Amino acid sequence: MDSTPKKKPTTNPPPPPPLPKFEDSPVFNFINSLSPIKPLKSIHITQTFNSISFPSLPVFTSPKRPNFPNPSRSSPPVSSNEGAVIIMDQLLEIFVPEIPTADHAATPGMQPPETVNPDAGEVGISSEAMELGSDEAEDENCDSFGNKPLLNLQSGNMPRRCLDFEMAGTPNTAATATAGGDGSIRGSSSSSSSFRCTLPGIGLHLNAIAATLKHENLSHPSSSASISSPNSVQDQPLMTSSATEIENPSHEPANLNGENLNLINPKKNGTLMENAEIGACKRCNCKKSKCLKLYCECFAAGVYCIDPCSCQECFNQPIHEAMVLETRRQIESRNPLAFAPKVIMNSDSFSELGDDSNKTPASARHKRGCNCKKSSCLKKYCECYQGGVGCSINCRCEGCKNAFGRKDESAVIETDTKQEEEGREHCLKNAEVQKDEDQQNSNSAVPSTPLGRCRSLIPLPFQLKRKLPSFIDDESSYRLSVRFKLEKQGIIQTETKFEKTPSADVMPETICNGCSSSTGVVKSVSPNSKRITLPPPQGDFRPLPSTRIGRKLILQSIPSFPSLTNLNSRVNGPSEL
DNA sequence: GAGTTTGAAACT
DNA sequence: CAGTTTCAAACTC
Numbered sequence: 001m002d003s004t005p006k007k008k009p010t011t012n013p014p015p016p017p018p019l020p021k022f023e024d025s026p027v028f029n030f031i032n033s034l035s036p037i038k039p040l041k042s043i044h045i046t047q048t049f050n051s052i053s054f055p056s057l058p059v060f061t062s063p064k065r066p067n068f069p070n071p072s073r074s075s076p077p078v079s080s081n082e083g084a085v086i087i088m089d090q091l092l093e094i095f096v097p098e099i100p101t102a103d104h105a106a107t108p109g110m111q112p113p114e115t116v117n118p119d120a121g122e123v124g125i126s127s128e129a130m131e132l133g134s135d136e137a138e139d140e141n142c143d144s145f146g147n148k149p150l151l152n153l154q155s156g157n158m159p160r161r162c163l164d165f166e167m168a169g170t171p172n173t174a175a176t177a178t179a180g181g182d183g184s185i186r187g188s189s190s191s192s193s194s195f196r197c198t199l200p201g202i203g204l205h206l207n208a209i210a211a212t213l214k215h216e217n218l219s220h221p222s223s224s225a226s227i228s229s230p231n232s233v234q235d236q237p238l239m240t241s242s243a244t245e246i247e248n249p250s251h252e253p254a255n256l257n258g259e260n261l262n263l264i265n266p267k268k269n270g271t272l273m274e275n276a277e278i279g280a281c282k283r284c285n286c287k288k289s290k291c292l293k294l295y296c297e298c299f300a301a302g303v304y305c306i307d308p309c310s311c312q313e314c315f316n317q318p319i320h321e322a323m324v325l326e327t328r329r330q331i332e333s334r335n336p337l338a339f340a341p342k343v344i345m346n347s348d349s350f351s352e353l354g355d356d357s358n359k360t361p362a363s364a365r366h367k368r369g370c371n372c373k374k375s376s377c378l379k380k381y382c383e384c385y386q387g388g389v390g391c392s393i394n395c396r397c398e399g400c401k402n403a404f405g406r407k408d409e410s411a412v413i414e415t416d417t418k419q420e421e422e423g424r425e426h427c428l429k430n431a432e433v434q435k436d437e438d439q440q441n442s443n444s445a446v447p448s449t450p451l452g453r454c455r456s457l458i459p460l461p462f463q464l465k466r467k468l469p470s471f472i473d474d475e476s477s478y479r480l481s482v483r484f485k486l487e488k489q490g491i492i493q494t495e496t497k498f499e500k501t502p503s504a505d506v507m508p509e510t511i512c513n514g515c516s517s518s519t520g521v522v523k524s525v526s527p528n529s530k531r532i533t534l535p536p537p538q539g540d541f542r543p544l545p546s547t548r549i550g551r552k553l554i555l556q557s558i559p560s561f562p563s564l565t566n567l568n569s570r571v572n573g574p575s576e577l
Numbered sequence: 578g579a580g581t582t583t584g585a586a587a588c589t
Numbered sequence: 590c591a592g593t594t595t596c597a598a599a600c601t602c
Binding site: 284 | 600
Binding site for chain 1: 584
């Protein structure tokens with residue numbers, strides 16, 4: 001904490017408006033209107049939406065820290081279909097600290113207003129909190145979660161860095177916040193902590209998923225070929241996302257009941273958040289890119305460079321926030337998915353996997369595929385391999401021998417599923433037709449389409465989509481990890497659960513035959529899948545976990561989300577909240 | 578730790 | 590969109 005180079009220049013945190021304002025906000029009202037959730041944590045949800053509303057969910061708190069085994073992290077037991085729930089809950093929980101309840105109210109840093117702070121951007125806490133939030137605040141926040149580990153982590157002197165690219169528009173971004181601590185990223189640790197508290201699951205870096213998967217695989221001897229990568233080893237603990245949590249090697253078996261998921265337990269949430277951040281544990285060695293290109297792992301991961309980095313002329317620092325954001329913007333303009341997770345999980349997830357844990361589910365594949373020529377996809381040069389996933393037909397690799405699944409194998413699977421896909425497509429079409437009919441019949445505002453009609457296949461009304469990419473992936477990885485874990489422990493006897501996982505398992509009733517599996521899930525990996533087009537422009541979006549969870553009802557009751565635009569505008573403009 | 582190899586990212 | 594260059598990680602020694 002020496003020179004605090006940048007204390008978020010831009011926005012001066014408007015004194016946190018008291019909670020009441022919140023409730024008056026349209027968003028709040030909207031949330032309130034959501035029946036099921038309402039009682040739950042409306043505020044949180046609001047935040048969730050906010051945070052999600054950013055297009056690419058870019059940055060996340062990413063801690064660049066050494067691996068700290070997280071002792072306190074109790075492995076969260078989860079049942080396969082609980083994963084989604086957990087994630088959703090995480091989102092909800094994320095904002096817990098923001099709620100003025102109890103202890104937090106007193107905490108300056110954590111005051112609700114911050115959350116609402118327009119400048120803060122969609123993400124609830126953001127820089128404001130960070131900045132305002134003193135270490136104490138942060139601690140408290142974290143404490144609220146009972147997340148002691150986080151604190152420890154910080155003390156471990158691995159600062160967290162986070163780039164809130166999404167907030168680009170907003171002056172005070174997480175990034176700023178990060179900077180806020182002290183110019184040095186290190187200093188940011190404290191500030192960032194608050195952030196992390198805020199954006200746990202969501203914050204998971206897009207690319208982290210791959211890492212997560214990788215780690216999952218790596219960490220599970222049984223699960224897959226073991227890849228020994230320095231980084232992996234090092235980062236593993238850190239990189240693990242919520243998924244990891246589940247899998248948590250040294251810990252008790254997951255609680256299959258899933259009753260006591262972290263979601264519910266604030267403490268665990270803290271852990272999750274931590275995990276989420278972990279995903280971004282990166283360090284680079286850039287010399288010419290100034291850490292402002294995707295060459296830079298840190299930048300690509302949505303995190304600021306930090307001490308461990310050996311980069312030169314690094315601009316990927318809080319003090320250069322503007323530049324970072326601008327650069328990111330440019331890159332995204334060129335390729336909207338540039339910061340999207342490289343590894344994407346398809347709905348069919350484990351189905352093809354069978355018991356062969358060495359291979360990743362065909363559904364988990366590299367977004368773009370690799371182009372390996374000489375490595376045979378057996379080295380980390382290969383992004384697929386690096387991500388712990390098999391190659392797919394998207395890959396243009398030569399002589400693929402990917403231990404996680406070869407391209408040719410994938411192709412076979414693809415073809416097999418193709419027919420399935422078509423059937424689903426058909427169903428989808430029918431569903432949409434039906435939907436149109438319904439709309440004609442009743443011009444009711446909200447999608448009241450009966451669930452029974454594959455409605456779930458239709459993009460959720462809930463336009464959260466916009467910003468859930470990483471989140472979603474996280475979920476995917478989560479599922480993967482769960483599976484691995486369960487398998488490892490011999491808990492899973494029936495593949496069925498996973499096979500039907502996403503949709504079937506969770507919302508069987510909502511789906512028509514044949515539509516089940518891919519419903520909520522977009523097979524972004526499958527070129528053949530038209531469903532790929534379902535997701536909104538933002539592209540990354542994949543149906544929220546919620547679509548697959550028992551609480552789906554909640555989502556169903558959600559009318560089309562008021563207006564992301566408004567939300568966004570809110571960010572830019574005066575805050576209503 | 579230096580040098581090489583590799584393939585993604587960026588550029589043309 | 591294909592070809593080339595640049596880049597930094599991964600790898601080898």
